[in-house]
Amino acid sequence: MTTYTAPDKNGRYGNFGGRFVPELLMPALLELETVYEKAKLDPAFQESLDYYLKQYIGRETPLYFAEHLTQKLSGAQIYLKREDLNHTGAHKINNTIGQALLTKRMGKQKVVAETGAGQHGVATATVCALLDLDCIVFMGEEDIRRQKLNVFRMELLGAEVRSVSQGSGTLKDAVNEALRYWVNNVEDTHYILGSVVGPHPFPQIVRDLQSVIGKETKQQIVEQTGSLPDAVIACVGGGSNAMGMFYPFIEDNEVKLYGVEAGGAGIETKQHAATLSSGSIGILHGTMTHLLQDDHGQIEEAFSISAGLDYPGVGPEHSHLHALKRVSYTSITDEEALEAFQILSRTEGIIPALESAHAVAYALKLATKMDPKEKIVICLSGRGDKDVEQVKNTLEGK
Amino acid sequence: MGKANMENYFKQKQSKGDNLFVPYIMAGDGGLEVLKERVLFLQDCGVAAIEIGIPFSDPVADGPTIQAAGKRALENGTTLSGVLKALQAFKDERKVPIILMTYVNPVYRYGLASFAQDCAIAGVDGVIVPDIPIEEEKFIADELQSESLAFIRLAALTSTKDRLIEIAERSEGFLYAVAVTGTTGAREAYGDEVKAYLEMLKSNSSVPVLAGFGVSTPEQAQTLSSYCDGVIVGSTIVEFFHRGDTEKIQQLIQDTTHPAIIG
Ligand SMILES: Cc1ncc(COP(=O)(O)O)c(C=O)c1O
Numbered sequence: 001m002t003t004y005t006a007p008d009k010n011g012r013y014g015n016f017g018g019r020f021v022p023e024l025l026m027p028a029l030l031e032l033e034t035v036y037e038k039a040k041l042d043p044a045f046q047e048s049l050d051y052y053l054k055q056y057i058g059r060e061t062p063l064y065f066a067e068h069l070t071q072k073l074s075g076a077q078i079y080l081k082r083e084d085l086n087h088t089g090a091h092k093i094n095n096t097i098g099q100a101l102l103t104k105r106m107g108k109q110k111v112v113a114e115t116g117a118g119q120h121g122v123a124t125a126t127v128c129a130l131l132d133l134d135c136i137v138f139m140g141e142e143d144i145r146r147q148k149l150n151v152f153r154m155e156l157l158g159a160e161v162r163s164v165s166q167g168s169g170t171l172k173d174a175v176n177e178a179l180r181y182w183v184n185n186v187e188d189t190h191y192i193l194g195s196v197v198g199p200h201p202f203p204q205i206v207r208d209l210q211s212v213i214g215k216e217t218k219q220q221i222v223e224q225t226g227s228l229p230d231a232v233i234a235c236v237g238g239g240s241n242a243m244g245m246f247y248p249f250i251e252d253n254e255v256k257l258y259g260v261e262a263g264g265a266g267i268e269t270k271q272h273a274a275t276l277s278s279g280s281i282g283i284l285h286g287t288m289t290h291l292l293q294d295d296h297g298q299i300e301e302a303f304s305i306s307a308g309l310d311y312p313g314v315g316p317e318h319s320h321l322h323a324l325k326r327v328s329y330t331s332i333t334d335e336e337a338l339e340a341f342q343i344l345s346r347t348e349g350i351i352p353a354l355e356s357a358h359a360v361a362y363a364l365k366l367a368t369k370m371d372p373k374e375k376i377v378i379c380l381s382g383r384g385d386k387d388v389e390q391v392k393n394t395l396e397g398k
Numbered sequence: 399m400g401k402a403n404m405e406n407y408f409k410q411k412q413s414k415g416d417n418l419f420v421p422y423i424m425a426g427d428g429g430l431e432v433l434k435e436r437v438l439f440l441q442d443c444g445v446a447a448i449e450i451g452i453p454f455s456d457p458v459a460d461g462p463t464i465q466a467a468g469k470r471a472l473e474n475g476t477t478l479s480g481v482l483k484a485l486q487a488f489k490d491e492r493k494v495p496i497i498l499m500t501y502v503n504p505v506y507r508y509g510l511a512s513f514a515q516d517c518a519i520a521g522v523d524g525v526i527v528p529d530i531p532i533e534e535e536k537f538i539a540d541e542l543q544s545e546s547l548a549f550i551r552l553a554a555l556t557s558t559k560d561r562l563i564e565i566a567e568r569s570e571g572f573l574y575a576v577a578v579t580g581t582t583g584a585r586e587a588y589g590d591e592v593k594a595y596l597e598m599l600k601s602n603s604s605v606p607v608l609a610g611f612g613v614s615t616p617e618q619a620q621t622l623s624s625y626c627d628g629v630i631v632g633s634t635i636v637e638f639f640h641r642g643d644t645e646k647i648q649q650l651i652q653d654t655t656h657p658a659i660i661g
Contacts, residue, residue: 010533019533020502022459023565024554024576026531166465172456179458184580186556283503284456286529296477297507298455 004250006320011200013320019199021286028186033201035106040208045101052097053212056130057087059094061213063220063377068347076230076370078363080350080380081217083241090353090382091213091241092123096192098209100127103190110134110189114178116143116171116237117308117355118150119382120194125159135159138177141169143307150386168301171237171311175285195238196315199286203243203315210244217377218248225375231256231366234379235358236276236329237308239315241381246327256328259318260362262304263331273302274331275314276322289316305334305394306354306387336361341384341391353382354391400546404447404495404523404571408606408627411446416655418446418572418606418628419619421635421647422499424467425450425484426476428639433481434488436639441494443651446628447572449526450485452478452500459501459528461583463633467640478504478513482520489521497524497550497571505538514541524548524571532565548572553599555579555591562595566602574630575599577609577622583633585612588622596625616653629654 006013019029039045053059062085066078083091096113103111111133115121121137128135137159144151144163154161167173175198182191196203196210221229232249234242236259249255264272272278275290282291284299292300292312302312321327332340337354340361345351352360356379363378370376384391411418421440425433433450440448453471457464478500485496498517505513505527517525525547530538535549542549548571553562556579566573577592578585592609600607609622610630619629631650638647 019531020529021531022528022554022576023531023552023561024459024556024579026533026554026561027556027558167455176456176458180461180581183459187579281506283506283529285458291503293503293507295507296479297504298472299503 007204013317014323016288016316016319017200018288020283021199024183029199035102036201036205049098057093060216061085063217066348072347073367075367076374076376079377081377083381084383088123088126090119092120094212095206095209096123096127099192100131108188108190111192112136112178112181112189113192114174115139116310118147121154122150124192125154125157129157137161138164138174140174141165143170146307146390195240196243197238197313203317206240207243207247210240211247213244214248228252228255229377230374231376233258233359233363235260235355237311239318241379243317245379259327259329260358261331262309263333264303266333267331271303273304273309276329277331284313287316289319290314308355332358332361340364351384352380353384354387356381400523401548401570404548407495408446417623419651419654420447420449420608420630421445422449422451422632424471424636425452425481426471426474427467429474430480430484433484443648444655447495447497449497449499452504454501459581461581463637464582467636478508482516486520495523498522499526502527502529510538510541514545517547518545524550526550550574552576555595563602566599569603569605572606572608573599573603575607575609576611578612582611584614593625600626616650619654620657
C-alpha cells in the first residue's frame with residue numbers, strides 16, 4: 001500500500017464515513033474537529049495525555065509471548081498485547097482519557113456516553129471522576145441485566161446510568177438515546193463516543209487515541225524479536241481496538257491484518273453481529289458504513305454472547321479497509337469464543353474478555369496453519385472479570 | 399407538481415392572510431389504510447402542506463411520541479415503497495402539497511434515483527431528510543432536483559450566522575426552522591432567542607419560513623407564526639390522531655391559520 005491518508009477533510013474513508021447528522025449537531029462536530037486539530041499540534045495537550053496514559057492508566061502495556069499457548073498449538077508464535085492490564089481492564093480508557101481532556105478544552109462540564117458491555121461506560125465514568133466532569137451513561141436494558149456489576153461500578157464512580165428499553169435494549173439503542181440526549185444538551189455537553197463509529201470526526205479521534213496500541217506493539221515486537229509480526233488479529237465490534245492496533249501497520253504490507261467479528265449462533269443464522277462478513281452498505285448513527293439491515297433499510301438487531309460486539313454497524317474505516325482488501329474480516333461464533341475463553345485461562349492464566357476471546361479463537365485456527373517461525377500478535381482488548389458470571393451461567397446451561 | 403406546486407399553494411394561502419400550518423403524520427400509524435382518510439381530512443382543514451413521516455428503526459432526531467408512532471407503524475409492516483404506492487393511489491384527490499420526511503437510510507436502500515422518480519409518480523412535492531446537513535446534501539440533492547422535488551433544508555438554533563444564511567439561501571419549498579435545541583416533542587415554552595432567529599431566517603430566505611419542533615398549543619403556534627410564516631406541528635397531531643381526537647386537530651389548525659377569528 002502507498003501512503004494512507006484517510007480520512008479526507010469531509011471525514012470520508014473512500015466512500016464511507018461522513019457526517020449524516022441533524023443540523024443541530026453540526027456546529028458541535030465542527031467545533032470538536034477544530035479543537036481536536038489544535039490539540040494535536042499543542043505539545044501541552046500531548047504532554048498531559050502522555051502523563052495520564054503512563055501514570056494513571058499504566059501504559060505501556062506489555063507485549064507478552066504466550067509460550068504455553070504457542071507450545072500447545074505448535075504453529076506460529078503467539079504474542080498478546082495486554083490491553084487487559086490497563087486501568088479499568090480494557091482498551092476503552094485510551095480513548096476516554098483523550099476525549100475527556102478535549103471536553104475540558106472545549107470548556108464543557110458535562111459528558112454523555114453509551115455503553116454496551118459497560119467497559120466504555122466504566123472507562124468514561126472513571127475519567128470523569130478523575131477530571132471532575134458530570135457523567136451520564138446510557139445502557140440498554142438487556143446489557144444492564146448481563147453486566148450488573150459494571151452498572152454498580154459506574155455509579156460508584158459518580159456517574160448516572162440511564163436504562164434504555166427501546167429496541168433490543170442493547171448497544172445500538174444506547175447510542176440512539178445518547179445521541180438524542182446530546183441533541184437536547186449539545187451546548188454544555190460533550191458526547192464521548194466509545195468506538196470508531198458515528199459522524200466525523202469521531203472515527204478519526206477514537207482511532208488516533210487508540211493507535212497507541214499499535215505504536216507500542218510495533219516497537220515492542222521489533223525489540224523482542226527483531227522484526228514485524230506476520231499477522232495481527234483483533235476483535236471488531238465498532239472496531240476501536242482493531243483500528244488502534246491496525247493503524248500503525250497499514251502501510252506495512254507484509255503484516256497481514258485480521259478483524260474478527262462476532263458470529264453469534266453462526267453467520268448463516270440471523271443471530272450474529274458480523275456486519276462486514278454479511279451486512280450491506282447503509283447509513284446509521286451519522287456514518288456510511290456496513291450494517292445489518294433489511295430490504296427496506298430498517299436496522300436489524302445484532303446478536304452476540306459478548307455485549308461489546310453486539311452492534312449492527314461498524315466503523316467506516318473498517319468498511320474502507322475491507323474494500324481496499326487491506327484487512328481480512330472473518331467471524332467467530334459464540335461457541336468458539338467460549339472455548340477460547342477457557343483455553344487462554346488454562347494455558348496462560350489470563351482470563352480474556354469475551355470480546356477479546358473472539359480474536360483469540362481466530363488465532364487458534366490461524367496459528368496451526370502457519371510456520372513456527374512466524375509470529376501472530378493478538379490484541380487482547382480486555383480482561384474477562386466482567387464476563388465470569390455470564391460464562392458460568394452459560395456453561396452450566398442456565 | 400413538485401417544488402413549483404408547493405410554492406404556489408403557499409402563495410395562495412398567504413394571499414388570503416393565512417398563517418401556514420403544516421401537520422406531520424406518521425405513515426402507517428393506525429395502518430396504511432387510514433393514510434388517505436387522514437390526508438384528505440387535513441386537506442379539508444385547510445393546511446398548507448402535509449408532512450408524511452416514513453418510520454425508521456433508529457429515529458435519533460425524534461422524541462418519545464414520534465418514536466412510539468414509528469414503532470407502531472413498523473409493527474404494522476409499513477415500508478417506504480408501500481407508502482409511495484398508497485400515495486399514488488389517491489393522487490388525483492389531492493390538491494395539498496405532500497412532503498415526505500424520512501431518515502436517509504431507507505432512501506439510500508431504496509436507491510436515490512428510483513426514490514426521486516417514484517416520489518414524482520406518487521405526487522410527492524418535497525422531501526425532508528433530517529440527517530442530511532448541507533455538507534452531505536450532494537448525496538441526494540441532484541436526484542431530487544432532476545424530478546423538480548423541493549429539497550427542504552433545516553436550520554437550527556445552534557447554527558452559526560454564516561451557516562444560517564447559507565441554509566436560508568439554498569432553501570426550496572420552505573425553510574424548516576427547528577425552534578428548540580432538541581428532538582421532536584411537545585415543549586412548555588420557547589427561548590427568547592427564537593424570535594430573533596426566525597426573523598433573521600425570514601430576512602434571508604426567498605421561500606416561507608416555518609417553525610417546528612415542540613409546538614403543542616394554539617398560543618405557541620400563533621406566537622411563532624407572528625415571527626415567520628407559520629408552523630409545523632408533529633408530535634401533537636400524531637398523538638391526537640392516535641387517540642382519535644380529530645376535533646382538536648381541526649381546532650388547532652383553525653386557531654393557528656386564522657388567529658384573528660379567536661382574537
Ligand atoms: C474488551 C472489549 N473489547 C472489544 C470491545 C469492542 O469494541 P471495539 O470494537 O470498539 O474495540 C469492547 C466493547 O465494549 C470491549 O469491552
